[in-house]
Structures are given as structure tokens and as C-alpha cells.
Amino acid sequence: MKLARLLPATTVYAHCDLPCGVYDPAQARIEAQSVLAIMKKMQDNQDEMFQVRALLIKEERAELVKRHLWVLWTDYFKPEHLEKHPNLHDLFWRATKQAGEAKHHTEPEVGEKLLELIDEIAAIFAATKKA
């Protein structure tokens, strides 16, 4: 009954006073952009030391992508989100797996695919914020 929402009512708080986490898929996206940028740079610079450093940084950034996605998945999303977006679990599974792929590979397409998956998650995230 939507009309009930128009009634004047006292706001009662069902809150947590602890500083709650701030959730935003942008965190994962920034790290994934970094992964993609490293992949592109690795194609342009074959210097051995550069390649080693780039690999190390890519490894670290891809791990951060996973970490940020896991936090969103386990802490932000709730069962009622899953009801509305039944592909959520599969999407997170594919995105975190893709972050693993980004460790194994240096082709920018792998990084681009990772960004696409994060954007799909971001779209669902935005939809839940509107609700």
C-alpha cells in the first residue's frame, strides 16, 4: 500500500551507530583500470626489469579487485537484492574469476573484460541504491 508512505509518521531508527562501511564498486573499478593500464604498458615496453615490476604490480592490483568485490558481495548485497537480481552470485563469481585471469594474462582484452563485469555489478549496485 504505497499510500501509507504519504501518512505523517514519526521516524524510528533501525540503525547501526558504528561507522558502517562505505560501499562503492568504484573501488574495484579503479584497481581494474590500473590492471588494464599495466597490460597496455607491458605491450609497449619490453625491458625485462619493467616487465617484472609491471607483473608484480598487476598481481597486486588484481588481488585488490578481488578484495573489493568480495567486500561488496559479502557485506553490501543482501538477500532481497538477490531476489531482484538473480544473476548476482554468478556475476560476482565471473568477475572475481576474471580478476584471477587478469593475473595470468597480459592481454588488454582480459582487463577490458574485467572492467565490463565490474560495470555490470555497478549497474546492479546503482539500481539497489535507487530502490
Next chain:
Amino acid sequence: MKLWPLGLYRVSGDSMLPTYRPGDTLLGWRWFRPRRGDIVVVQRDRPLIKRVAHVNVEGVFIEGDNPRRSTDSRSFGRVQPSQVEAKIILKLG
């Protein structure tokens, strides 16, 4: 005893999920004594909505239905029955 027995309340926050969602409009009944299992409005620094976990001579222990997202008697202790303003009897929408 309050003069008028009914109160209208609107939920803000997640701590009563899955029972009540943010934005739900609830009807409360004020002429009552809190009992275990009641969902109640409690006056503190701001009005809270929580569930009565148990009641004894020391007061009323209240908890959110979604404990991971709730600040309640687990952190601030029992509340006094005089702080318990209403019990929820109906969800209007």
C-alpha cells in the same frame, strides 16, 4: 499512560530486516507492557525500533532482527520500560 493509544511510525535503516524494511509505515499501540518478542519503539537520544529479546527487573533488553546492522542493548544495555513507547501491531505499507 499516554492519552492516545495509536502512533504512526516510519522505519529508517536496516537493523529490522527482514521483518521491516526502510520506508515501511507501521502502526503502534501505546497502551501495553513490553513482552519478549514484541517489536517496540524505544525513546533514547532518537526513537529506535527494535525487538524485545527479554524483560526482567533490570529492564528491557532490545535487539535488532538484523544483528549485524544494529546498535541495541548488546552495546548500550537494557532500557527502562518507561522508554518503551509503543509496540508495533500492524504494517500499513
